[in-house]
Amino acid sequence: MKILLVDDDPDLLLITGYALQQAGYLVVDAADGKAALDVFEREQPDLAVIDINLPGINGFELARRMRERSRIPLMMLTARTDEQDVVQALSLGADDYMSKPFSPKVLLARIKALLRGIGLEAQAAVSLGPLSLDMTELLLKGLPSGPVKLTRLESRFLQSLIANGGRAVTTDRLLVHVWGNAADSNRQLLKQLVHRLRQKIETDPANPRLIRTVPGSGYALDAGE
Secondary structure (H helix, E strand, O other), X not given: OEEEEEOOOHHHHHHHHHHHHHOOOEEEEEOOHHHXXXXXXXXXXXXXXXXXXXXXXXXXXXXXXXXXXXXXXEEEEEOOOOHHHHHHHHHOOOOEEEEOOOOHHHHHHHHHHHHHHOOOOOOOEEEEOOEEEEOOOOEEEOOOOOOEEOOHHHHHHHHHHHHOOOOOEEHHHHHHHHHOOOOHXXXXXXXXXXXXXXXXXXXXXXXXXXXXXXXXXXXEEOOOO
């Protein structure tokens, strides 16, 4: 399950994004309306959380354009309390509305309710080719050697690769999904995580075939058929 967060407050993106990741969701984000449209088209999220007060394309216009392209649930956020904002947001096709400040737990509960309303829940398992990752049991299945028990960080790393269907995932996005931030100091930690994971799941860790390093980008998962 993939959620798009759109807000020009980097702290809110970090805190809220991490809370959603902890709940098992994949999170992509954008800091302005134009970037959000690009991410929306590229990532095809299952739900979007949109701040109204965005630079450039504001949240109202962004919601209108998204609604023209998709029926995914839209949650609007704002620091303003004007009733007219609520009316305008809902008239543009938004499904829910929250005023800042808010608790990440409350936002998570509202998101779960919206997803339940369209028959979706946070994914307990994700798969690609013969590989299946159980995010509850932290178990990778489908390997020739049998199921492998993973750590929570290893599971988050593979969850991101699997959800991207074999396409490369950038180092920055992996850092955010695994640790909740993209600090440069974590890049070595990511390399160490990949090394340990290859020792667990690769037939020949010195010549990895599952977890591919994509030069200049990040990593990709080649699950085969």
